[in-house]
Amino acid sequence: MTIMEIPAEARAAVRARRRKEIDELDYRRELRRLGERGYTQTQIAGWLGIAQPSVTSALKTAAKVSLPAEGFSGATPYEICQRYAAGFVDRAQLVDELSRWQYVPRGTTSGPLDDLIVDPPGSWAEVEQAAYAGLIGDDIYEEVFERRHPRAAAV
Structure with missing residues:
Protein backbone atom coordinates (compact mmCIF):
# COMPACT_ATOMS: atom_id res chain seq x y z
CA MET A 1 0.00 0.00 0.00
CA SER A 66 25.97 -0.70 8.05
CA LEU A 67 27.06 2.64 6.68
CA PRO A 68 25.61 3.91 3.40
CA ALA A 69 27.45 2.91 0.27
CA GLU A 70 29.58 5.65 -1.30
CA GLY A 71 27.38 7.87 -3.46
CA PHE A 72 24.13 6.48 -2.05
CA SER A 73 21.71 7.68 0.60
CA GLY A 74 21.37 4.24 2.18
CA ALA A 75 23.25 1.05 2.92
CA THR A 76 20.79 -1.12 0.99
CA PRO A 77 18.20 -0.68 -1.75
CA TYR A 78 15.47 -1.18 0.84
CA GLU A 79 16.83 1.63 3.00
CA ILE A 80 16.99 3.93 -0.01
CA CYS A 81 13.29 3.19 -0.57
CA GLN A 82 12.59 3.83 3.12
CA ARG A 83 14.27 7.22 2.84
CA TYR A 84 12.11 8.03 -0.17
CA ALA A 85 8.92 6.98 1.62
CA ALA A 86 9.90 9.12 4.61
CA GLY A 87 10.44 12.13 2.37
CA PHE A 88 14.23 12.33 2.79
CA VAL A 89 15.04 11.76 -0.89
CA ASP A 90 13.03 12.78 -3.93
CA ARG A 91 11.83 10.55 -6.73
CA ALA A 92 14.66 11.47 -9.10
CA GLN A 93 17.32 10.60 -6.53
CA LEU A 94 15.54 7.35 -5.65
CA VAL A 95 15.35 6.21 -9.27
CA ASP A 96 18.95 7.24 -9.89
CA GLU A 97 20.31 5.39 -6.86
CA LEU A 98 18.27 2.24 -7.44
CA SER A 99 19.31 2.24 -11.09
CA ARG A 100 23.02 2.57 -10.24
CA TRP A 101 23.06 0.11 -7.33
CA GLN A 102 25.36 -2.88 -7.82
CA TYR A 103 22.91 -5.61 -6.89
CA VAL A 104 24.29 -8.84 -5.50
CA PRO A 105 23.04 -12.09 -7.03
CA ARG A 106 19.86 -13.49 -5.55
CA GLY A 107 19.95 -16.47 -3.28
CA THR A 108 19.98 -19.97 -4.71
CA THR A 109 19.08 -23.37 -3.40
CA SER A 110 21.72 -25.86 -2.38
CA GLY A 111 20.08 -28.78 -4.13
CA PRO A 112 16.97 -30.06 -5.87
CA LEU A 113 15.14 -30.73 -2.60
CA ASP A 114 16.03 -27.41 -0.98
CA ASP A 115 13.34 -24.86 -1.73
CA LEU A 116 14.34 -22.31 0.91
CA ILE A 117 15.94 -19.30 -0.74
CA VAL A 118 17.28 -16.48 1.38
CA ASP A 119 18.22 -13.42 -0.61
CA PRO A 120 21.36 -11.64 0.61
CA PRO A 121 21.34 -7.94 1.51
CA GLY A 122 21.71 -5.73 -1.54
CA SER A 123 19.82 -7.96 -3.97
CA TRP A 124 16.96 -6.95 -6.26
CA ALA A 125 14.65 -8.72 -3.81
CA GLU A 126 14.92 -5.64 -1.58
CA VAL A 127 13.35 -3.49 -4.28
CA GLU A 128 10.59 -6.06 -4.61
CA GLN A 129 10.10 -6.02 -0.84
CA ALA A 130 9.97 -2.22 -0.83
CA ALA A 131 7.29 -2.26 -3.52
CA TYR A 132 5.32 -4.88 -1.62
CA ALA A 133 5.62 -2.83 1.59
CA GLY A 134 4.31 0.26 -0.20
CA LEU A 135 7.53 2.23 0.10
CA ILE A 136 7.60 2.70 -3.67
CA GLY A 137 4.86 2.51 -6.26
CA ASP A 138 4.63 0.22 -9.26
CA ASP A 139 5.57 3.12 -11.53
CA ILE A 140 8.91 3.57 -9.77
CA TYR A 141 9.56 -0.17 -9.67
CA GLU A 142 8.92 -0.40 -13.41
CA GLU A 143 11.04 2.65 -14.23
CA VAL A 144 14.03 1.31 -12.31
CA PHE A 145 13.59 -2.15 -13.81
CA GLU A 146 13.44 -0.67 -17.32
CA ARG A 147 16.60 1.35 -16.72
CA ARG A 148 18.44 -1.72 -15.49
CA HIS A 149 17.05 -4.11 -18.11
CA PRO A 150 16.23 -2.10 -21.25
CA ARG A 151 15.91 -5.15 -23.49
CA ALA A 152 13.75 -7.11 -21.06
CA ALA A 153 11.37 -4.18 -20.69
CA ALA A 154 11.06 -3.77 -24.47
CA VAL A 155 10.06 -7.41 -25.02
Whole structure:
Protein backbone atom coordinates (compact mmCIF):
# COMPACT_ATOMS: atom_id res chain seq x y z
CA MET A 1 0.00 0.00 0.00
CA THR A 2 1.62 3.25 -1.12
CA ILE A 3 1.21 6.49 0.79
CA MET A 4 -1.49 7.64 -1.63
CA GLU A 5 -3.56 4.54 -0.88
CA ILE A 6 -3.60 5.38 2.82
CA PRO A 7 -6.50 7.55 4.01
CA ALA A 8 -5.55 11.22 4.05
CA GLU A 9 -6.12 11.40 7.82
CA ALA A 10 -3.48 8.72 8.42
CA ARG A 11 -0.77 9.89 6.01
CA ALA A 12 0.93 12.27 8.44
CA ALA A 13 1.22 9.50 11.03
CA VAL A 14 2.57 7.04 8.45
CA ARG A 15 5.20 9.52 7.22
CA ALA A 16 6.16 10.38 10.80
CA ARG A 17 6.59 6.68 11.58
CA ARG A 18 8.79 6.23 8.51
CA ARG A 19 10.87 9.29 9.42
CA LYS A 20 11.25 7.95 12.97
CA GLU A 21 12.68 4.67 11.64
CA ILE A 22 15.22 6.52 9.49
CA ASP A 23 16.06 8.94 12.30
CA GLU A 24 16.82 5.98 14.58
CA LEU A 25 19.08 4.48 11.93
CA ASP A 26 20.88 7.80 11.43
CA TYR A 27 21.25 8.21 15.21
CA ARG A 28 22.92 4.81 15.48
CA ARG A 29 25.26 5.63 12.60
CA GLU A 30 26.27 8.91 14.19
CA LEU A 31 26.94 7.16 17.49
CA ARG A 32 29.06 4.63 15.64
CA ARG A 33 31.04 7.42 13.96
CA LEU A 34 31.64 9.16 17.29
CA GLY A 35 32.91 5.94 18.81
CA GLU A 36 35.13 5.27 15.80
CA ARG A 37 36.58 8.78 16.06
CA GLY A 38 37.77 8.01 19.57
CA TYR A 39 35.37 10.01 21.68
CA THR A 40 34.81 8.54 25.11
CA GLN A 41 31.50 7.17 26.22
CA THR A 42 31.46 9.79 28.97
CA GLN A 43 31.84 12.57 26.40
CA ILE A 44 29.11 11.14 24.21
CA ALA A 45 26.81 10.67 27.20
CA GLY A 46 27.34 14.29 28.23
CA TRP A 47 26.59 15.62 24.76
CA LEU A 48 23.45 13.53 24.42
CA GLY A 49 22.23 14.01 27.97
CA ILE A 50 22.04 10.29 28.68
CA ALA A 51 23.75 7.95 31.13
CA GLN A 52 27.08 6.41 30.17
CA PRO A 53 25.72 2.82 30.46
CA SER A 54 23.08 3.80 27.89
CA VAL A 55 25.87 4.88 25.55
CA THR A 56 27.59 1.52 26.04
CA SER A 57 24.43 -0.30 25.01
CA ALA A 58 23.74 2.08 22.13
CA LEU A 59 27.28 1.69 20.78
CA LYS A 60 26.92 -2.09 20.77
CA THR A 61 23.75 -1.76 18.71
CA ALA A 62 25.30 0.90 16.49
CA ALA A 63 28.26 -1.32 15.65
CA LYS A 64 25.87 -3.64 13.78
CA VAL A 65 24.49 -0.88 11.55
CA SER A 66 25.97 -0.70 8.05
CA LEU A 67 27.06 2.64 6.68
CA PRO A 68 25.61 3.91 3.40
CA ALA A 69 27.45 2.91 0.27
CA GLU A 70 29.58 5.65 -1.30
CA GLY A 71 27.38 7.87 -3.46
CA PHE A 72 24.13 6.48 -2.05
CA SER A 73 21.71 7.68 0.60
CA GLY A 74 21.37 4.24 2.18
CA ALA A 75 23.25 1.05 2.92
CA THR A 76 20.79 -1.12 0.99
CA PRO A 77 18.20 -0.68 -1.75
CA TYR A 78 15.47 -1.18 0.84
CA GLU A 79 16.83 1.63 3.00
CA ILE A 80 16.99 3.93 -0.01
CA CYS A 81 13.29 3.19 -0.57
CA GLN A 82 12.59 3.83 3.12
CA ARG A 83 14.27 7.22 2.84
CA TYR A 84 12.11 8.03 -0.17
CA ALA A 85 8.92 6.98 1.62
CA ALA A 86 9.90 9.12 4.61
CA GLY A 87 10.44 12.13 2.37
CA PHE A 88 14.23 12.33 2.79
CA VAL A 89 15.04 11.76 -0.89
CA ASP A 90 13.03 12.78 -3.93
CA ARG A 91 11.83 10.55 -6.73
CA ALA A 92 14.66 11.47 -9.10
CA GLN A 93 17.32 10.60 -6.53
CA LEU A 94 15.54 7.35 -5.65
CA VAL A 95 15.35 6.21 -9.27
CA ASP A 96 18.95 7.24 -9.89
CA GLU A 97 20.31 5.39 -6.86
CA LEU A 98 18.27 2.24 -7.44
CA SER A 99 19.31 2.24 -11.09
CA ARG A 100 23.02 2.57 -10.24
CA TRP A 101 23.06 0.11 -7.33
CA GLN A 102 25.36 -2.88 -7.82
CA TYR A 103 22.91 -5.61 -6.89
CA VAL A 104 24.29 -8.84 -5.50
CA PRO A 105 23.04 -12.09 -7.03
CA ARG A 106 19.86 -13.49 -5.55
CA GLY A 107 19.95 -16.47 -3.28
CA THR A 108 19.98 -19.97 -4.71
CA THR A 109 19.08 -23.37 -3.40
CA SER A 110 21.72 -25.86 -2.38
CA GLY A 111 20.08 -28.78 -4.13
CA PRO A 112 16.97 -30.06 -5.87
CA LEU A 113 15.14 -30.73 -2.60
CA ASP A 114 16.03 -27.41 -0.98
CA ASP A 115 13.34 -24.86 -1.73
CA LEU A 116 14.34 -22.31 0.91
CA ILE A 117 15.94 -19.30 -0.74
CA VAL A 118 17.28 -16.48 1.38
CA ASP A 119 18.22 -13.42 -0.61
CA PRO A 120 21.36 -11.64 0.61
CA PRO A 121 21.34 -7.94 1.51
CA GLY A 122 21.71 -5.73 -1.54
CA SER A 123 19.82 -7.96 -3.97
CA TRP A 124 16.96 -6.95 -6.26
CA ALA A 125 14.65 -8.72 -3.81
CA GLU A 126 14.92 -5.64 -1.58
CA VAL A 127 13.35 -3.49 -4.28
CA GLU A 128 10.59 -6.06 -4.61
CA GLN A 129 10.10 -6.02 -0.84
CA ALA A 130 9.97 -2.22 -0.83
CA ALA A 131 7.29 -2.26 -3.52
CA TYR A 132 5.32 -4.88 -1.62
CA ALA A 133 5.62 -2.83 1.59
CA GLY A 134 4.31 0.26 -0.20
CA LEU A 135 7.53 2.23 0.10
CA ILE A 136 7.60 2.70 -3.67
CA GLY A 137 4.86 2.51 -6.26
CA ASP A 138 4.63 0.22 -9.26
CA ASP A 139 5.57 3.12 -11.53
CA ILE A 140 8.91 3.57 -9.77
CA TYR A 141 9.56 -0.17 -9.67
CA GLU A 142 8.92 -0.40 -13.41
CA GLU A 143 11.04 2.65 -14.23
CA VAL A 144 14.03 1.31 -12.31
CA PHE A 145 13.59 -2.15 -13.81
CA GLU A 146 13.44 -0.67 -17.32
CA ARG A 147 16.60 1.35 -16.72
CA ARG A 148 18.44 -1.72 -15.49
CA HIS A 149 17.05 -4.11 -18.11
CA PRO A 150 16.23 -2.10 -21.25
CA ARG A 151 15.91 -5.15 -23.49
CA ALA A 152 13.75 -7.11 -21.06
CA ALA A 153 11.37 -4.18 -20.69
CA ALA A 154 11.06 -3.77 -24.47
CA VAL A 155 10.06 -7.41 -25.02
